[in-house]
Amino acid sequence: MANLKIVGVTNCPAGIAHTYMVAEAIETKAKSLGYEAHVETQGANGVENKLTSDQIATADYVILALGKGMTTEDKARFDGKQVIELPVSEALKKVNTIFDNLASEAHLFKATGGSPVKLGDQKDTDGVMSHLMAGVSAALPFVIGGGLLMALGSLLVQFGAANTAPTPGHIASLAWVLNTVGGLGFTMMIPIMGGYIAYSIGDKPALAPAFLVTLLANSPDVLGTKGGAGFLGAIVIGLAIGYFVKAFRKVKLGKTFQSTLGFLIIPFVTLLIFGLLTYYLVGPAMAGLMAGLLNFLHTIPASYAIAGGFLIGAMLSFDMGGPINKTAWFFGFSLLSSHVYTWYGIVGVVTVLPPMAAAIATWIKPKLFTKPERESSISAFLVGMTVATEPAIPYALAAPIPMIAANTLAGGIAGAISMALGVERLAPGLGVFDPIIGLVHPAWGYYLAFGIGLIMNVAFILIFKTAWVNRQAKKHANSSAKLTTPTPSVADDKGNIGSAPSFHDATK
Amino acid sequence: MNNMFEPTHIIMDIKGTTQADVLAELATKAYELGVVNDANQLVADYLEREAESTTGFGNGVAIPHSKSSNNKQATILFARADHGVEWQALDDAPVDTWLSLIVPDTEAGLHLQLLAKLSRQLVHPEFIETLKHGTEAEITTLLNDIVG
Incomplete structure (x- = not known):
């Protein structure tokens, strides 16, 4: 499974520590495996490294490590993707397990309503x-x-x-x-x-x-x-x-x-x-x-x-x-x-x-x-x-x-x-x-x-x-x-x- | 801009044996440094954050943090104890090393970026190694290299 592409989003209650720790953990782990990873941080500093629709489109897996949830509309970006979602507090412990079992950890995410979401076509x-x-x-x-x-x-x-x-x-x-x-x-x-x-x-x-x-x-x-x-x-x-x-x-x-x-x-x-x-x-x-x-x-x-x-x-x-x-x-x-x-x-x-x-x-x-x-x-x-x-x-x-x-x-x-x-x-x-x-x-x-x-x-x-x-x-x-x-x-x-x-x- | 971390922000001999005691020691330190309005409020903020999910992320290290209007300036505290304290950490191991981040709720810009950079370091084993076993001088250098 060489060369997988991973995208992720992290956030946490205060937005000053775990958001970035988990982002770094995902990126580091991906790098060590030779995967390509992009992680968007939604911290106190605002949204950084915002995922592009291109990055999402080409990603094999999506990791959402969330400590303060994600709005339905934000999540809709990942409609039709293989998504692994977990609490940010557990992400640090589980990063290794996740990467070892990407296929079994991930679930096909359907945005509510069921049809694919095109970005940039906002109503x-x-x-x-x-x-x-x-x-x-x-x-x-x-x-x-x-x-x-x-x-x-x-x-x-x-x-x-x-x-x-x-x-x-x-x-x-x-x-x-x-x-x-x-x-x-x-x-x-x-x-x-x-x-x-x-x-x-x-x-x-x-x-x-x-x-x-x-x-x-x-x-x-x-x-x-x-x-x-x-x-x-x-x-x-x-x-x-x-x-x-x-x-x-x-x-x-x-x-x-x-x-x-x-x-x-x-x-x-x-x-x-x-x-x-x-x-x-x-x-x-x-x-x-x-x-x-x-x-x-x-x-x-x-x-x-x-x-x-x-x-x-x-x-x-x-x-x-x-x-x-x-x-x-x-x-x-x-x-x-x-x-x-x-x-x-x-x-x-x-x-x-x-x-x-x-x-x-x-x-x-x-x-x-x-x-x-x-x-x-x-x-x-x-x-x-x-x-x-x-x-x-x-x-x-x-x-x-x-x-x-x-x-x-x-x-x-x-x-x-x-x-x-x-x-x-x-x-x-x-x-x-x-x-x-x-x-x-x-x-x-x-x-x-x-x-x-x-x-x-x-x-x-x-x-x-x-x-x-x-x-x-x-x-x-x-x-x-x-x-x-x-x-x-x-x-x-x-x-x-x-x-x-x-x-x-x-x-x- | 004030440095977020100074050698005076270090406590090498935490006495407390419970989470609440340790947090109170950290809060007292913060109050003495003049970076919070009220020490008790900081303890309450810490506890509230711990209640959401533990900040003990394994290897005996925890990062109690607070973002609150009670906090006057962005500050990093460092503390160690020669005994372990129960923290409901992710790996269930007791904690003996603390890095506390204290941020005013109106904080924006550079300080937050520096703290983000610091947080990213926490997942790297060599960084943790220095925090756990380094001398005061080594820790000061380590932290100031990132946020100074």
């Missing part, structure tokens, strides 16, 4: 999902912390505490402060998403411009619109700026100026371009969209009320705080002054659904969701039930298509039922407790529409997300590049989409 979608997840995990603490503060504040108000802003000579009430500080979490959550999606793609220089531009796109006051771009806007902006910066970073400026590229030139130029684009194009486009939708809603004939209820419910759930949702909310809210309460009744029913449904879905089928999503579920449930739809946004961001579809459909159904039963809501209150505190009636109508909507929403999430996860898994396998999916992608999902209005309600 873009996988990358995009991982960037969205970066946004999700950065945003979750904002919505959890903020939401619980707001829930506390709203609870105080419902129990009779004052909700007063500071005025000259008077300090603000505690409930107002809680609501306001909590509200900051919700306000900042969306820019954080945009910022971290871009950061995940374009690294540090992308963070500031993406954060600021997403903030701008969600500042109706500055844009002169009635609503912001919401989380879908954050996705678009985060991805656009992320990829723009990624390309920008390759620009060569010569020795003198190269060092200023990352912290000066990129943030400046990117913010300039995207800031102006957002202000002069996105702002007016969004205002136009909202005005058009609002006009359309006002043309719905009274006889089509149930269809209108479906439409409003679906719109409320669609982008949770984005222009579509804002328009629907605004439509319902503005009719209160004309003493028409049924459209606002839909807001009361529908906006509690997405976060509660997402939370329940994580309890029924935890496998569809990541650990942070599962851990956030109780807070999403409590906050969603009482004050805000926002906790559903991270779940939606993690798996936009199935979650938006599930929420929109369930929202529409709940909206239609609410309209059919004539549920009226007089003012923003405390979510599902509104009928009890007298803000919504009839109570039975509310709870019927709410109950059916919630069951539908959970069911749709489970069905759509399962299908989506399976499809992602298949796509990964087929598209060859990374096997992110099987475990990770399943875990990648989150759940929901919801409507945004509750935020407004809570802050009114």
Whole structure:
């Protein structure tokens, strides 16, 4: 067996000792036998001697000595190879045995999904999902912390505490402060998403411009619109700026100026371009969209009320705080002054659904969701039930298509039922407790529409997300590049989409 | 840049007879050298790493190491004992020679490369031979040739 070719990968918990000891041991042993060996070290120093696809392709055996595991996608490089995998801690003891029994120690490794993996053919979608997840995990603490503060504040108000802003000579009430500080979490959550999606793609220089531009796109006051771009806007902006910066970073400026590229030139130029684009194009486009939708809603004939209820419910759930949702909310809210309460009744029913449904879905089928999503579920449930739809946004961001579809459909159904039963809501209150505190009636109508909507929403999430996860898994396998999916992608999902209005309600 | 290894980093007469005692002696040394914030924390870090898998890789040598925010600068300690200490080593033999690597969790670049180079030496018998039986001067020269 002269002239075997061996490739290996080593890593260990701290990444400072065993990674290198084992790499050296493998190389030394191979050399002594006249074999060719290349060992990639994944240590504290980063990945060194990274294996090329050529080295892997021509290797007879692959040795993986791992102390901190290996991601499915990383491992997919070795699909179809004869692989020997062992804990790095045992590798030193076993190196000799392994080399003496390569053929019997090795097993044919099939990357999950079963089809061969071609390197360099990475599916873009996988990358995009991982960037969205970066946004999700950065945003979750904002919505959890903020939401619980707001829930506390709203609870105080419902129990009779004052909700007063500071005025000259008077300090603000505690409930107002809680609501306001909590509200900051919700306000900042969306820019954080945009910022971290871009950061995940374009690294540090992308963070500031993406954060600021997403903030701008969600500042109706500055844009002169009635609503912001919401989380879908954050996705678009985060991805656009992320990829723009990624390309920008390759620009060569010569020795003198190269060092200023990352912290000066990129943030400046990117913010300039995207800031102006957002202000002069996105702002007016969004205002136009909202005005058009609002006009359309006002043309719905009274006889089509149930269809209108479906439409409003679906719109409320669609982008949770984005222009579509804002328009629907605004439509319902503005009719209160004309003493028409049924459209606002839909807001009361529908906006509690997405976060509660997402939370329940994580309890029924935890496998569809990541650990942070599962851990956030109780807070999403409590906050969603009482004050805000926002906790559903991270779940939606993690798996936009199935979650938006599930929420929109369930929202529409709940909206239609609410309209059919004539549920009226007089003012923003405390979510599902509104009928009890007298803000919504009839109570039975509310709870019927709410109950059916919630069951539908959970069911749709489970069905759509399962299908989506399976499809992602298949796509990964087929598209060859990374096997992110099987475990990770399943875990990648989150759940929901919801409507945004509750935020407004809570802050009114 | 401070040298990661100096003659003062050597303990030739480890007293402890248990893993915890030996690690405490190493941590005390590190604390006296001013390279960690808290000796007890270093012991805890060592033990946590040992719990993941033993650092005793055979031939009576162990490399307790820590990468932690408690560590102030990248440092190598060397210690020997005239008696063996149970370490759950890969070959089940007691340990009498220790090379400890202490790394701040923000460490990057040259120091890590040098430590990687040092770790690679540990699989070569002649290197181990000197660690186990060399004089203080020989050990100092050996280590400084690699990381100095």
